[in-house]
Amino acid sequence: MPSVFTARALLLDMDGTLVNSxxxxxxxxxxxxxxxxxxxxxxxxxxxxxxxxxxxxxxxxxxxxxxxxxxxxxxxxxxxxDLDGVVPVAGAPAFLAALAGHPHALVTSADETLARARMGAAALPLPPVVVTAERVSASKPDPEGFLKGAAELGFAPEDCLVFEDAEVGIAAARAAGMRVIGIGPRAAAHHPDVQVASLELIRVAAAPEGGLRITAG
Missing domain, CATH: 1.10.150 (DNA polymerase; domain 1)
Known part of the structure; x- marks a missing residue:
């Protein structure tokens, strides 16, 4: 049975979530x-x-x-x-295309140069807000990056939905008071709100009450 979430903004990890590096x-x-x-x-x-x-x-x-x-x-x-073998995660191009015009941010442990290089190698567009390593004082699992992304988009943590693949990223989302969808096999053991094999199993639509309606599974 698919899981359904509503959110005002989405916060997206990069490596393992959007980009296979x-x-x-x-x-x-x-x-x-x-x-x-x-x-x-x-x-x-x-x-x-x-x-x-x-x-x-x-x-x-x-x-x-x-x-x-x-x-x-x-x-x-x-x-x-070294960008050899850097490709989009399955479903990432369509997923990001569906987010065009909606509030979303990239929150990654990469620095800005690496983030731009990998997103470019995977032919994926950068979200309107990008929080990279040099913009935070502490690495995931500290929640600072996700909280900064939410603040820059103008939304409270509880209004945001995180997409993550790694243990420390899921822990960071939890510490930020955010719900989290786990992407790929690494996420399964770390208790996200729901886990899916790939972004191909995510559907994005405008919610009747405003914001986004996300169907996972």
């Missing part, structure tokens, strides 16, 4: 794991959804934060230069 993420972070003599599989378990410096802090807890921020800058450049 898994191939790049795995290449870059496997190389990073090898440089630090870490198990690549263990690294890939925690990398999704976080800013790179936050991943590094989790995996190298004794390393000074300044070193994580410096290496994160190198990692962002490496990821931005």
């Amino acid at each position: 898994d191939a790049v993420v795995e290449r870059c972070w496997r190389r990073w794991a090898d440089r630090h003599a870490l198990d690549p599989a263990a690294v890939l378990e925690v990398v999704h959804g976080r800013q790179g410096h936050a991943t590094m802090a989790a995996l190298l807890p004794d390393r000074p934060p300044a070193e994580n921020f410096a290496e994160n800058a190198l990692m962002l450049a490496e990821e931005t230069a």
